[in-house]
Amino acid sequence: GAVVSQHPSWVICKSGTSVKIECRSLDFQATTMFWYRQFPKQSLMLMATSNEGSKATYEQGVEKDKFLINHASLTLSTLTVTSAHPEDSSFYICSARLGARETQYFGPGTRLLVL
Amino acid sequence: GDSVTQMEGPVTLSEEAFLTINCTYTATGYPSLFWYVQYPGEGLQLLLKATKADDKGSNKGFEATYRKETTSFHLEKGSVQVSDSAVYFCALRGGGSARQLTFGSGTQLTVLP
Numbered sequence: 001g002a003v004v005s006q007h008p009s010w011v012i013c014k015s016g017t018s019v020k021i022e023c024r025s026l027d028f029q030a031t032t033m034f035w036y037r038q039f040p041k042q043s044l045m046l047m048a049t050s051n052e053g054s055k056a057t058y059e060q061g062v063e064k065d066k067f068l069i070n071h072a073s074l075t076l077s078t079l080t081v082t083s084a085h086p087e088d089s090s091f092y093i094c095s096a097r098l099g100a101r102e103t104q105y106f107g108p109g110t111r112l113l114v115l
Numbered sequence: 116g117d118s119v120t121q122m123e124g125p126v127t128l129s130e131e132a133f134l135t136i137n138c139t140y141t142a143t144g145y146p147s148l149f150w151y152v153q154y155p156g157e158g159l160q161l162l163l164k165a166t167k168a169d170d171k172g173s174n175k176g177f178e179a180t181y182r183k184e185t186t187s188f189h190l191e192k193g194s195v196q197v198s199d200s201a202v203y204f205c206a207l208r209g210g211g212s213a214r215q216l217t218f219g220s221g222t223q224l225t226v227l228p
Contacts, residue, residue, distance in 0.1 A: 004158075006158075034216075041221075041223070042220070042221070043204065043220045044159070044204070046215060093158050093159065095216075103161060103164070104161075104208075104216055105161070106151070106158040106159040106160070106161075107158050108158040109156075109158040111156075
């Protein structure tokens with residue numbers, strides 16, 4: 001199947017700093033990318049959907065100014081957690097698909113710990 | 116809106132036991148149905164899928180049949196292995212403009228040797 005990578009795989013940062021997470025589709029062009037957040041022993045919560053070249057669509061309750069999403073190319077999307085706080089600590093997973101009817105492929109996730 | 120209800124875990128089985136994880140859904144139209152698996156510390160991997168009623172998805176000994184009359188997509192495996200220990204997510208993709216995935220809550224499976 002298609003490969004989606006995320007970088008970094010884990011990050012520890014101090015409260016108040018910003019953290020950028022990259023998501024890349026390695027062998028296909030992803031017209032749509034998704035960002036999810038997963039708390040321990042819980043399901044995935046969709047944070048936002050982004051289409052290449054346009055602004056991301058955020059789910060209700062997700063602060064767009066705190067979680068900045070950029071989908072600058074068909075193979076790269078970034079999530080920046082701005083002014084991170086301990087409650088932002090979580091497992092962030094990106095996903096990518098080629099078209100609306102295509103399979104969605106998931107990255108390996110990025111574990112963020114904010115001290 | 117669309118929703119997925121999944122059998123609560125955790126589920127603990129002995130190696131070679133039969134596995135069933137129940138999944139039912141609510142959706143308008145004709146959704147596609149998926150099972151994803153998440154191994155510890157990793158992202159999700161697509162396990163199998165079915166795109167229309169009566170389709171059977173299968174992979175690695177797992178199978179699930181799209182039952183429109185009962186709105187179900189139960190996951191089964193005849194003989195589980197220790198390496199099957201993971202969290203299993205049932206999901207659907209509806210017909211909305213974004214065609215997003217809606218996930219169930221996940222079922223933790225532990226297989227003991």
